Amino acid sequence: MTAPFVDLHELRCHFKSGDNLLAAVDGVNLQIAAGEVLGLVGESGSGKSTLGRIIAGLQSRSAGNIVIDGKTMPHKYSRRQFRAMSTQIQMVFQDSYASLNPRMTILASLQEPLWSLGVKGQAARDKAAYWLDRVGLPQSAGERYPHELSGGQRQRIGIARAFIAEPKLVICDEPVSALDVSVQAQIINLLQELQREHNTAMLFIAHDLAVVRFLASRTAVMYLGEIVEIGPTAAVFESPRHPYTVRLLAAHLDGNPGERVLRTATPVKAIANRAPLATDGGCRFAPRCQMAEAACSNSPPWLHASRVKTEAACHRLVDIEIINSKLKA
Ligand SMILES: Nc1ncnc2c1ncn2[C@@H]1O[C@H](COP(=O)(O)OP(=O)(O)OP(=O)(O)O)[C@@H](O)[C@H]1O
Ligand code: SF4
Ligand SMILES: [Mg+2]
Structure with missing residues (x-):
């Protein structure tokens, strides 16, 4: 068996809550293979976002090991290490507005992940223009600012930003739950197309079980910081x-x-x-x-x-x- 892209060992994240420690993630062992879509479900507060944010390097862990692409990750990232890691792992958030800089045009926001890879100037502009088109937006959207777009359009930009640097893993945390029902299916289809086109691994966090059933090949179920069931999606949903x-x-x-x-x-x-x-x-x-x-x-x-x-x-x-x-x- 090939080594998984993400390999988590006894991962823990404890938050201080008054005099107590709240175990948001408590002893998670989990693998995500290259190119696979893993669904993560569980009721509110079970620790799904915390787990996703730890893998993306946006939240520090209290204990445990994270191995990414065969390399053990440090407990604290230097700026250089974080940049290197974030070219491989990107996140799509529920709130697309908060994830975009309100003072940057859409075209500049799209180019930002490329700048840290050394792709600048016309090459970066061309790639951003390609991605605008790829996520179904007109070129004129590139001159606008985030507040001038609809929620669905902003989420398309969030998705383009996540994929533009060709990461190996995209973590989607409730990417459609803030959108109108009428655009949710379009965004889900777009994510599925891009995931297949680029063979990107995906951790898909959602409350909507029907969407997880549609997208994920494996599904993990979290309860109070622990994974209580995991397996092929069909088996988890049918038995x-x-x-x-x-x-x-x-x-x-x-x-x-x-x-x-x-x-x-x-x-x-x-x-x-x-x-x-x-x-x-x-x-x-x-x-x-x-x-x-x-x-x-x-x-x-x-x-x-x-x-x-x-x-x-x-x-x-x-x-x-x-x-x-x-x-x-
Ligand atoms: N920065 C923080 N400080 C203190 N407690 C936190 C912090 N982040 C999360 N928690 C707590 O950790 C637990 C898990 O939160 P988390 O957001 O990961 O759950 P979730 O499964 O994503 O929930 P939801 O489905 O509502 O998004 C919750 O009890 C939450 O209140
Ligand atoms: S039956 Fe299983 S899930 Fe229920 S309390 Fe016992 S160990 Fe827990
Ligand atoms: Mg959450």
């Missing part, structure tokens, strides 16, 4: 194994078969008035889990592979698979 994934999919997608697993396994009445289980040292999802049993609060579950080639961090995977196969029979 979710972790009870949290089942809950997340059931809340967003109609007719998710995994929800039947939970209903069958635990009569709803039995859990209705149960107090949350203590989670110290145990599974973080236990207080909300319909499958929880005493053992779940004693030791943390690790990611385990299965026959369907997803990995899930849960002590009761064997029971879930038995119920799953009975339901399918």
Whole structure:
């Protein structure tokens, strides 16, 4: 197997919150292969953006190792190291306005990532003009300023800026959730076209599970700073194994078969008035889990592979698979 482009080992990012430490990312091990699209889902606050920002070098980590293209990254980047890293890894943000300099014309904003690569003058202008066209904007848009464009047009510029220096990985953090529904599909299609054209790896963070299902070949599910399930997108969506994934999919997608697993396994009445289980040292999802049993609060579950080639961090995977196969029979 070829080495992954991004390889994260026990990555942690803890923020101070009063007297406590908040573990936004807590022991993540994750690989992103060259050219693959990895979807990252999970409810608000699960640590998706923090993880993306750490990989892009925009947020420092508290612990763990980051290996990019075979090289171990320093804990703190010098300006030169950051510039070298950011030619390989770019981000597309939800708020395209905040990511553009309001005092620079669009044409200048597009050229900026090229200047640090030594591409200047006419060569940079030509490349910016090509990318304006490639993302579907007229050349006249190059003379405008960010506030003169619509949200969809600005996001096209954000995408052009991310791809213009031909990075190996583009991290998209909710790239369409601030846009009108009418333009969301166009932007998603544009991202997919560019990703395929340039064979760029992509980490695609989104709440919209249907979009992740459409774009990503693998999907990772985050809960409270940890990856609780990861695998091929079809397997995660069609045979979710972790009870949290089942809950997340059931809340967003109609007719998710995994929800039947939970209903069958635990009569709803039995859990209705149960107090949350203590989670110290145990599974973080236990207080909300319909499958929880005493053992779940004693030791943390690790990611385990299965026959369907997803990995899930849960002590009761064997029971879930038995119920799953009975339901399918
Ligand atoms: N700079 C920061 N200082 C303190 N806490 C932070 C900081 N950044 C993030 N957090 C906290 O870390 C946790 C994870 O935040 P993060 O933004 O990564 O979640 P998310 O999964 O991207 O959520 P959303 O889906 O809402 O974008 C949250 O509890 C958040 O409040
Ligand atoms: S380990 Fe236990 S509490 Fe955690 S998800 Fe699995 S069954 Fe639920
Ligand atoms: Mg976020």
